Amino acid sequence: MAKTIVPFGPQHPVLPEPIHLDLVVEDEVVVEARPSIGFIHRGLERLVERKDFNEFTYVAERICGICSFIHGQTYCQGVEQLMHLEAPLRAKYLRTIWGEMSRIHSHLLWLGLMADAVGFENLFMHSWRVRERLLNVIEGTTGGRVIFGTCKVGGVRRDIGPEALPGTLKELESIEKDAREITEIFLHDSSIKDRLCGVGVLSREDAYALGCVGPTLRASGVEQDMRALGYAAFDQVPFKVVTRTEGDSYARCAVRCEELLQSFEIIRQAAARMPEGEIAVKVSGNPKGECIVRTEQPRGEVVYWLKANGTKNLERFRVRTPTFANIPALLKLLQGCDLADVPVLVLTIDPCISCTER
């Protein structure tokens, strides 16, 4: 049969955000996928010229609606590095706790979307039911549901006081129980396994050569997690990098399920070790110099490059988001797959197009 081009996106039921793929198909098998992005570019990087470096924290947080807190945190870490500031230890622990909450809610969102993509509506609803409980905890501790707004240059803007911490941890324990129930289904249900096992295998060599990051890379057996660099309080809170060796869609799902449960443990450990003290230091002067900051988003490694010239506005700001790094791997996965598996494969890299286009 002759080759046909099937357009996929930018509006598609499985896509939470717009990306367009031209799928060249031959007998229901995808021969090639050609991506095009650029539907939601907002020019956020250029805004550094108009917002001062303190105000820009709010913009950095709005790069992505799901990993918002870690974007704000990465930006603040960068400016602190330029200004030779050190956030107080308590602020670092709070950043760790909120960063992990962000990871849990992102992974639960992804699990729901994945259940929806494989046609498991019931499980989709249950994943988001659990996520909603976590969003309430986030709103109670930070004041916002998805835009936390608590990170600032020099520390954090809110504290989780001794009166609120036990209640928060108790609620998280209960949410963990619910989340465990959900992940058990993802890992053991036969209908999920039928759709994911052996679909879209990415070898360790390919994953590394294509520059994958995050769960996509770790599911292929490469042990790389930016949290191991020890930013925030990760140098004091022990955790093990979750990896799988199969490299298929099921492995990517399993890595996220394990990371999700691990994040609850990290929060518990961080809360137990969190010292008393200040939550922010005074910021004076303007940043000067250049720096690169790397942190681990739920979707993988994000790289920030900041250049400042001693004025209140940064000179240049650049973000390399995890989804951008994972798109080459997605194109590789799509080559030779069944047309029916395309939604699942697109979702397994957890695409976040708003981040990618900024």
Place this chain on the structure above:
Amino acid sequence: MTGIALKWALKKPVTSRYPFEPRQPIADSRGTLDFDTLTCVYCGVCAKKCPTGAIEVVRSGRRWAIDRLLCISCGACVEICPKKSLALDTRHTGPTITRDREFFTGAEKPAA
């Protein structure tokens, strides 16, 4: 899955019947910005610190205005206000069909 499905089939739904049952606000949630005309000295620091430029202060006319559609409820103005005239409430600003600024005018300054 069957276990969860059966368990939840017998329970009350977690969703609420909005708008008949309004959502209970969560304490410390960042909602709409409240302004106190009595304590404000119209210094204009809030307008300077607002990251979106939603606040406008006219010192001479003792007038304070806010564009609710621009406000992102970040609380930067609340933190900086020297007289604690600003506060974030847990309720949220309602929908609107016009893009008007909301004005507050303080009483005339008593003669010294």
